[in-house]
Amino acid sequence: MDIKNKLRKNVLLSYIYSFLLGLDITSAIWVLYLAFKGMSLVQIGALEAIYHITSLLFELPTGAIADVYGKKLTVVLGRAASVVSCLLMISSSSFWGFALAFVISAAGMNLHSGAAEALSYDSLKALGEEGSYKRIWGKVNFLIGTAQGVALILGGILADIKFLYAYILGGLIQGAAFITALGFSEPPEGEVNERGTGNSLIYQVKTSIKVLRERKVVLYLILFSALVGSLQTTVFFYSQQFFSDMGYSKTAIAVICALGCFIEAVTSRYAYKIEKVLKLMGSLIIIALISVGSLVGLGFFRSYSIIFFLFISITGGVAYTIFSAYINERLPSEYRATILSFDGLCFSLFMIAVFPLFGVLAHKLDFHMTFGLLALLYIPVLVLLTIKINKYCKNSLGDVKNDRISFK
Template sequence: MNTKFKRNIKIGYAYNFFLQLNITSAIWVLYLSFKGMSLAEIGILESIYHITGLLFELPTGAIADLHGRKFCVVLGRAVNLLSCILMITSKSFMGFAVSFILSSAAMNLNSGAAEALIFDSLKELGEEDRYKKIWGQLAFVMSMSQGTAVLLGGILADIRFLYAYIFGTFVQMLALIVAFNFSEPTIHKPYMDKHEENRSGKILMDQLTLSIQALKGRKTVMYAILFSALTGSLQTTVFFYSQKYFSDMGLTKTIIAVICAFGSFIEAISSKYAYSLEKKVRLKGTLICICALSIISLAGLALWRKYSVLFYIMTTVSGGFAYTIMSDYINSRIPSAYRATILSFDSFSFSLFMIFLFPLFGFMAQRTGFEATFGATALICIPLMIFLTNRLTWHDNEDVKNVKVLEKQDEPIAARQIS
């Protein structure tokens, strides 16, 4: 029994490598422009992607808790495969819009489920305390894969865009094949009885309701989710717009690809060793470090263009630290029966931040320039980051004491809610 869950961890490395080997991630804007889409249409397509994320994120998390993490992971890769095919064959805005909707839904299906699958596999082995280190190593693999993807995408796109998308589709086929090899961890759902198994709609709504109920006594988990989403959206926004920022500075596409790839490598290192940093300076010290790096990097991008590459790299360091530490913090404080659903709140929050931050950044950069926009972003986001850090560290000890008590309360709460 334990062997298959140990195998899940090994499979997780291969799966996440192929998942993040998305060589079209850094060229999709150029590709859509090549296919005849205007910048306005491209912006609308990006909005469609994140709006879809908001609509599907929580239901897909609940589906993973109810029908299995493996089920959602496999379904997500199958849906994404359809999205890749549409990106190759579509010639109209509507075709690309459907592709973006499918791509977002596929990411929703994977987001909470894949993370929950790894944590619950370790829980089956009684090794939850290893999650921080394991997830850091997985994050290392994913970041290295992303860096490789940026280089491959740039090379293939210079030859022909079609080659990049065909290769990307082949990689997604490999990810789907690997996903079939996962074993489903056992998730105890005390409120599910034989009569209710056929009432899927009611059960789905109940799962969402009970997950919110489980969060009520875990306020710092909600703060952690918001902190994770904020740092993730900041790093993503800087990543995409820095490519244009560097291009305006006169850097070639090849040099920009090398910078992004190096950034992914640095992010991989920081993700892998984030647990070591937290072990030395504890949670509060790590969060302060993430805040300090974010402040310095955004201020640097705004004020010292000459050293913009260095400040860009700093954003990848803070992103790597936050990704690993927040994942462990959240997972260690939520019950397995609602894990994928609650983790979906993280992706939901990320999409919410992106819907506002990404287009606002682009609008401001077009009107006032990148330097002023980086500065404005710092003035808007950094105070919120500091506030969340304060709330997390202030209430963390109390929340740790309450976790075991709350876990005992979850089952009777569920029983009362459903009955």
């Protein structure tokens, strides 16, 4: 098979791989599962913090590993770690057992994040078709969102029968994703980077930081993306207990979360069309307004909680697809996975701060008041980042002409 066919196969496999990745049976029930296993809300918040502390420590190194040693290898290792994590979740019964499972799960996602996205973009770039990335990445996210919706319903049904069944099926699906990842081919831009021999990983990280200093619009887009992602993720996971406290069954909660995923999938699919109309700044403003407005609604309008929960799902679909395209357009290929991993690092920083805080506040106060307080925290930061992006985005496209960065 010639190189072009291998690269086109990468695109096809990315659809299958992404669908399997999104088919996370346990995503709608892990909070309930941990509560069933005797974990308090504070302990659940601490476990999520452990997950993101691990991500914080490993995100940039795993991105550098992908750029230096190959994106395919990194993705394959990530899926293997996810299988091990699922087995630990099944066999553990203590806080520290779950903590180890969360550490390995975080490492698995670190290995995936940045590397899988960079592999897809560099495959298209090598084919001279990077202009279609926004549309293709929208399809990828559509498949992820659709798979998540199916997984949530299936996971909720299985959890109502027995939690164990959901985690067994989850492990089998991760195994299928591992097998699919083995079929990827390394794109030319992803070949082993020989620069900085002997200290290549340190060199890779330092040079990637230099790229971010020189291309500030990328830095602020990453921060905005991570902030919105942390908001949506916090709402999504704590909504499991939130809706449970309101009297909904596990199956009903799964259906609500699945509807949110389907909405996110559809908005991902057509995000490139939305961006054509609103442009970058218009998209940022709409995303910020919907995010904050949904939090306010969850905080003060109990009867419409489901509607506001579904409304916030719009932001995930639009934001992830649009930000991914804008960021990738402005990155040198040889540092792509490392810098994309910085997005995950920022997301972890926000989650380390927000997720445990939300758990403590919800435990001491209630969910509605906590949603309102979260809105107050996010408003000034979103406004500041929007102003910064507007300042730096006008001249940023000129950065991609100097695709090589020298580090001294």
